[in-house]
Amino acid sequence: MSFPGFASSASTGNLVDEARQQAKLLEEAMAVVKAQSYFMKRCFEGHALMDGLKHCSTMLSELRTSLLAPKHYYELYMAVFDSLQHLSHYLHETHLPGQSAMYSPRQLADLYELVQYAGNIIPRLYLMITVGAVYMATKETPVKVVLRDMMEMSRGVQHPLRGLFLRHYLSSVTKDYLPDSDRTAVMESIQFVIMNFTEMNKLWVRMQYSGGFRDSQKRDADRLDLRILVGTPLVRLSQLESVDMEIYKDVILPRIAEQVVNCRDRIAQEYLMEVVVQVFGDGHHLQTIEELLQCVIRLRPDVKVIVIVKNLAERLQKFVMEGGGATKKIRAKSRQATVEEGHESSGGQSQQDPSNQPNGDTETTANHNVQAEVRDEVDEATQKLQNTSISAKSPEDQEGSEKTSEDATGRSESNQVDHVDEREYEEETIAQRATKLFAKFWRNAKLICEARVDMPLSDVADLLLSLMDMSLITDPDGWEQLDNIWSFCQTRVDATPDSIKAVPGSLHKLEELLIKPLQNRNHVNILLGNDWDAIKGYRGLLSSLPHSQRRSVSVKIIECIIVNDIDLNVPEQVMSIVDLCSVLIRDAPDQPISVVRPEDGQSEFESSGKWGDDEDFALEQGMVAKLTHHIRSEDTDTHFYLLSSARKVLAEGGGRRMKYTFPALVHQCTRIAHRYKPELEEPETRRKVMALYGFIQQLIATLYSHSQTYAMCLKLYLMAAQSSNNLGIEDVTYEFFVQAFTVYEDSISESKAQFMAISLLVGTLQTCRVFDDENYDTITKKCALHASKLLKRGDQCRAVTLCSHLFWQTSYGSERAAIAAATSQQSQSKPQNGDEAIQQDSNESLNSRCPIKLQRDPKRVLECLQKALRIADSCVGQGLICQLFLEILDRYIYFFELQNPSITPKYLNGLINIIITNLQKLNPDDVPQSTIEQVHRHLRSTLEVIEARKRRGPQPVDYTPVDTSWMFTS
Secondary structure, eight states: OOOHHHHHHHHHHHHHHHHHHHHHHHHHHHHHHHHHHHHHHHHHHTTOHHHHHHHHHHHHGGGGOSSSOHHHHHHHHHHHHHHHHHHHHHHHHHHSSSTTOOSOTTHHHHHHHHGGGOSSHHHHHHHHHHHHHHHHHHTSSOHHHHHHHHHHHHTTOOOHHHHHHHHHHHHHHHGGGSOOSSHHHHHHHHHHHHHHHHHHHHHHHHGGGSSOGGGHHHHHHHHHHTHHHHHHHHHHHHTOTTOOHHHIIIIIHHHHHHHHHHHOOHHHHHHHHHHHHHHSOHHHHHHSHHHHHHHHHTSOTTSOHHHHHHHHHHHHHHHHHTTTTSSOOOOOOOOOOOOSGGGOOSOOSOOOOOOSSOOTTHHHHHHHHHHHHHHHHHHHHHHHHHTSOSSOOOHHHHHHHHHTOOOTTOOOGGGSOOOOOHHHHHTSOHHHHHHHHHHHHHHHHHHHHHHOTTOOHHHHHHHHHHHHHHHHHHOTTOOHHHHHHHHHHHHHHHTSOHHHHTOHHHHHHHHHHHHGGGGSHHHHHHHTSSOTTTTHHHHHHHHHSOHHHHHHHHHHHHHHHHHTTOOOOSHHHHHHHHHHTHHHHSOOTTSOOEEEOTTTOOEEETTTTEEOOHHHHHHHHHHHHHHHTTOOOSSHHHHHHHHHHHHHHHGGGOHHHHHHHHHHHHHHHHHHHHHTGGGTTSHHHHHHHHHHHHHHHHHHHHHHHHSOOHHHHHHHHHHHHHHHHHHTOHHHHHHHHHHHHHHHHHHOOSHHHHHHHHHHHHHHHHTOOOOOHHHHHHHHHHHHHHHHTOSSHHHHHHHHHHHGGGGBOOOOTHHHHHHHHHHHHHOSSOOOOHHHHHTTSOHHHHHHHOSSOOOBOHHHHHHHHHHHHHHHHTSSOHHHHHHHHHHHHHHHHHHHHTTOTTOOHHHHHHHHHHHHHHHHTOOTTTSOHHHHHHHHHHHHHHHHHHHHHHHHOSSSSOOTTSOOTHHHHO
16 A cells, blocks of 8 residues: 655655755766866966866766756856866967967867867867867868868767757857858858757757656756757847848748747747747848748647747837838847847847957957857856756746746847838838738738637637737727727637636636727727627627626726716617626526525525625626716707616616616706706796606606615605705605605615604705695604604604704705895895894794795794603613703704794703703613713713803803703712
8 A cells, every 4th residue: 555645755755865966976077077177277387288188078078977967967067168268268379370379370270180089079079169169260261161060070969968068069169250241151150050050959859758758847847947058049140240131031030940840849849939039130020920920820739829929919019119120221239148038138248249350469359258258158048047946847837937028139120130121111101010010910810720729718819919909009099900809709719618718717818808999988989889880899709708707898898988988978879888788787698597595595696606796796787877877968858868768778687786777867867857947937848847757756666666675765756856846846846755755654664764764854855945835734744743653762752853853944055145135135234144044033024035935833843842852751761861852952952043932941941950850860780881971971062062152142042041050060
């Protein structure tokens, strides 16, 4: 029997032992390298060249090992590389013309032949390449002959790891001697670099097949660690100054593309295509975009081409929009670019091209520069590789890092030789070039998607998002290109099984495809237009999404309308937004089925297995309610017609949605009614107003019958009553109050809700001025009756106290200015404002001269307050009784301030004495101490206010008779 825990422990132990063994092997090899390097340098100091070569050969023999992992082999390689620079430096000093030259340059040819007799092939080839690089600087033999000879000899090492490092060394030491003076010379360099790249790529791919299947992940990680070596030749190609557009298009790109396609390796194809995109100039890519994308189409099916295409699209759209490609040729600057993860610069220092004819005193300086540049580049690469974990990295991680790179290899046209037909290009505008660029990408993107029928929907959406970004940047107001993208995506979505379509990442990107263009106000207007063919692709893709995604997109559409403050002022726009956002307005066939949990009554979505989120639903319907406020028109009749059309659609959503949307419609209708006020005397206008209030009545009645929002319906009836009161239509106002009382009597039964309803009724009635005495008396009596029938004594007392305000209406807002103006015309004394001017005479005298009719009955006010006192006195609990008495005292003081003739200091003193008597009866054993303290503070604060009024004087009322002595004795 095997135990997983033991197996895991054994595996961990093996890894630790292997790491220790690797460290030991590397330490032993490094010791040999250091020792032989020391002896070699001592020999060179004594000009014992042959002895130095023997020590160098012994040192190079350490590179023959097959026991080191790639990471440790790289460290060993760098140590050897550093030591070989001493040999190269010594050969430069002693064989090239200069002050310290000891040998003839021709003797390098003999030395070049001599080192090829080394016993082992690894030392032999490293020595040959080192000497050959110096030999090329003498120009004694054509460079192409030496290059060809070293290339052919390098074929002798076919071990993937050792051969890859050998060819990297060949590329590094020869890069500054590659012919680049004219077209003929550069062709030789191109041939050499591409041949070296081809062989390096073959060795790199072979690493995948050297070992058992169980080690495949480790091999993937090793290959990713070594990818910089394979990309180096492509960097060399991009640095050749004599490479023009014709050479790149006819020679370089086809050869590279052929090698990339033929290697049939996923890691190699992904990485090398990304290298091509990064290291060559945007001007080159712009002229060869068709060829490059055709190469992408031919890659393996499992290659993630989306990263390649996205990076290429981002670079070229930026290049074109900045006006790239329409200028004269610019001399290329040599760039150091690495092609490892992130594509950061592997040799940050700018490099100087050595002279093709080094001579005299400048030779040593030039050679030092060459060695320093090579050393800096390789040292930088080594540091990066040492920091890279040898653990396996998934291709997705690699793609992510490449995707977020800063393209440090440079994108500007000034870093490349862009040989473009300037006469043709300069005649084109930026918009024309951008349109052509999008057309090329769009054509090939469709071919890529069609060729890869198994491409994940998320990748397809990601690719289309890149094209959409390009379209929005190159042609911000263009719609046709966007609709083509949506139509193509809809076709792909319809062909995708639901199980694959439901992947969260895919759905999120599909949402983004529909949401991103809405940032442009013009695009939102097109969506709301009456050209249904223009938005066919958008509507089709939206309808292909699952229910939850359609909800998200619909909310975003409404948000854009609200943020941009777009008016829906024609019926076609209203119908268009209803069609696009129908998933929010009415039930959909594919929406989750809502069921009720018997234990707590909550909702559950059976199809998803998740509980329904009422908060999200409320937010969505809140957005729909906000949308109704954008259904508006300058023409009042048209506005009313649009709202009636919206009502028919919103009614299909059922009571669950009506409670959010219908109140907004009622509010809109009351605003329309106010617009009719200047012309209300005309019969036709009055007929329209009556029809409008009939429509409001239907809205509230429908809401009342389809939802259980009874309190909301009562509020809406009162809001409509206020609206009709402002227009002076008594019959309509009275009818709305009747409906409000009906809702109260039939549907509001909870005690707290009843008290709140009475408060709303009193507050609304107190502001109504349209009623005659009979109707007002009927309604106020009804309200007072309901107040006295509340279940709880405390609620009864407070409600009856509130009803006292019904019999002493007060002015508000603009009424006060009108009253003050009327009073000032009839009074010789100093004008007083609002209620103070009114309260000087009797109620009949006031109404005879005031333009605002206020209902006032002082006796009824006193009756309500006294009834409230009797109800409070019948309550149980001294603490509650004291609190109610104090609240009633506040009302007495309020009406005393308003100079109600029935409220005199006698009543204030009597109530204060009653409160003080009850305070003395409070027992801490029966009443919480906090309540006792609260009552004392309330009474003290009230008496302090009265005392302050006394000190102020008898204006407008005299508080002198009121007894406040308790506050000084307590």
